[in-house]
Amino acid sequence: MPNERPFSAGDEGEEDAAPARPTKSKAKRASDRGGPDKRERILRAAIRVFARKGFYATRVSEIAKAAGVADGTIYLYFKNKDDVLVSIFEDRISKLIKVLRSELEQGGTFDEKFRRVIELQLGLLEGQRDLAEVVTVNLRQSSRLLKQYATPLFTEYLEVIAGLVAQGQREGVVRPDLNPRILARALWGALDGVAVTWALGGGGESGQLHRAASQVASVFLEGVRRNADRA
Structure with missing residues (x-):
């Protein structure tokens, strides 16, 4: 994710009460x-x-x-x-969404945009193993926090990806039988899985996430691409 990193901090033993956001x-x-x-x-x-x-x-x-x-x-x-953990997620995902929206406005083919989205999401974590572990692993330790504060941003992220898929369908390059939101969730799950494995494995060697991004993009594009047999 981007270099700036938002944090929130709080006392232990406060997990049972919903964290209030700063005024x-x-x-x-x-x-x-x-x-x-x-x-x-x-x-x-x-x-x-x-x-x-x-x-x-x-x-x-x-x-x-x-x-x-x-x-x-x-x-x-x-x-x-709790507020520290939520702030980390909110800050990083907000920045990711902003970067993705900006990139998608630059034009290009559906394949180029799709690959760029994946490269950005994993590339922004390259060299930031600690951040990847906090966002993918630590946040899961509190399902309540995840539901209460992560859902709106997660929904916004899904809408960005679903919008790209829908655009590909309108252009006739993506299979019309696919549900854009389901594909967006599947893509998030795949990238989240790559990120958490990479983080828990110590960060891996340089360029590992970039190579993973290329492979994930290829697999998804082959699955969603419209061809003569499916038309």
Whole structure:
């Protein structure tokens, strides 16, 4: 994902209560005391600590120490530890969606766009094993957080991919019998599986995700492409 990394932090033992999002006034106070640079530093530190210790075993004080800030500074930016994890996901997926939308506006054939989408999604994780592990593994540790905060962005991501598939169908290059949203979910699942395996395997060698992107794209394109036999 993009280089900027959003984090939120909180106390352990708060998983049973739904995490409240920071208010605008709180965000403004945080901005007055260091702005996005300090927030980003906290987020980067949280990614490292979450990846090393896991979400539930991590303490807010450990994130603060890794970020080089006082424990109380964390709460100027984030409500609690749950909020840290949610912020990481929201920030990264929002940036991914923005990049994908921008790329799809550049034109090109359906095949070119489809391959580019896959290359971007995996390529943005290349060299960021900790981030990949936090987004693919740690977030799953709280199904409640996943349902409460991840669903809107996940739905938006699916709509971007489904829109591309629907465009290919209108152009006559994608099989008309395919449901664009089902294909979008299948693609997400495939890329998520590649990412989590790569992250848990220690990050692999350089270029591994790029090669995986090419293979996933080829498999999907062969499956969705309209040809004379299917017409």
